[in-house]
Amino acid sequence: MEPNSNKKNNTMTKNKTDLRECYHSGVKPEIAYEYEFYINEQPHRTKKQIITGLDLHELAQTNSTTHFISMKTRANKTLIGPQVQINLTECGIERFTILPFEQQALDIHECYCAGSTPYITYKYIIKINGDKYEVNQEKITGLEILNIVGKAPDNHRVKMFSKGGKVLIGLQEVVDLTACGVERFVIEPLDCTEGFIRTDLPLQLIKEDLSFLEKFRVVNSISNGSSDWLVLRSCTLPDGYNVQNADVAFMIPKQYPAAALDMFYFYPPLSRADGLPIGALTLQAIEGKDYQRWSRHRTGDNIWDPETDSVGSHYDLMINCLKSEFKKR
Template identity: 50%
Template structure:
């Protein structure tokens, strides 16, 4: 009598054992369980089980070495590959930007590649679960000299080197790699008292930042800041007003010199003038929505500048 044994490929993967020849094989496509009596499957077979097509969807097979591409005619021997699971997604979902998911309030899906922001730069990972050490490594940093801070909708927390982060579950906005030789709490830079994380960010700005005080007003001025396409200038000085009780009190608006105009001649609304360091800056009255209120546990100078630059980009979607 035939032994109608079913081999669970995911369990074999977790146990580190080679799947044996069996009557039936069970495996995961994304998080769902599927089964087949075939020992060898093609990409088209997998599409048939999942209800997708090679014309619209890609397949990646997740094994210990990483994620392997499975074409329509690629043959997969279920007893030899050490398979964790298969990923089948529409082509437009092949890479997921975590920051975009955060801004849109969407949960990142299991996919082929993830784009994450560390400090001001974007990096990619084919793994959805990474340690703090691995995330630092993406940015060329060592856990012996840097620590990692993760920003989510709820908090900004330090991630230990061996702590694992699931990129599909955390609602992650970005990461910040900070030198370990920094001081905790608040530090003074020129005439300013700023949170430690702001000082690290300002020190990383390529064109430099001036910190000035005029009367009872304190200004951060980003020199030669790159302006998004569509405006009359490529770079401008971008000023941010720091309120007396920052970071408890939130940041608001931005100020630009020289003044911006749209190349297409369309009128930009809610603008006025502001004198800073004896120059006329253009004030952009752009404010946080009720759904995106200032939270001192999450927001800082870097996130505010990023929001303001997004407003420059969004200007062209309005009119």
């Protein structure tokens, strides 16, 4: 009895198909006694060749009313409804992801700011030249990033900012968005006839700044004695202020980007629509006008880094300060 029992057990062991192994080896899964696959990086097994979304929820102990299922195949990602049937012998299934609906889209830039590792989900929000875009893939190439913003690959390049610094991304180079430390992407023109160019801008601006400034209709440089000012005209402000748009000025030090950008200046001066006061304000004469200076400075946890910071990151800091104003009082 025992030899036969061992023979049976060996047969059952051999008659198991591991979908992830099939995916990585590029072979079509065989019909088997048992199938092994991964949900949220945890292995699960079933004897069913065809399973439904409800079966997956049961294995993961989740509910279709509160959680979504994403199936990752070689071709794409697919949302799986409760009644959708999946043939496990179809080629190319790598894994399943089941998460609460509120985690369906993950902001990669917010993960970077929070110092957290991105999780695998269905959609990702990435930052390109200061704007945010949704993608439904955790791995993306430089060419795909250029296509998102409609830039030609023959005269533009992609630069990635991450915890490790900034690097150029080749057209076919793959970036894993779930890797910890990815912050944002910048598209840079490769010649001076493309994109945003103004001859009156401060000479110390870097290429990344010129790419960022493309999103603004009018940008000017003001020289005021020993100071150079970059003025972004008619910027859209967060809700809650007396005006919806204002001119924003940044003082550009002669040693920029080695020297940090600091504080923000607005014209016309801002006030809160609810009438509550705003702290640490004063007036600054720029281009013959009284700009309102907001005395806001970086903390020890957010020190200026000339390798990663720029006009764009200072603008983002300004927007965050304008929004945070309403959390203070």
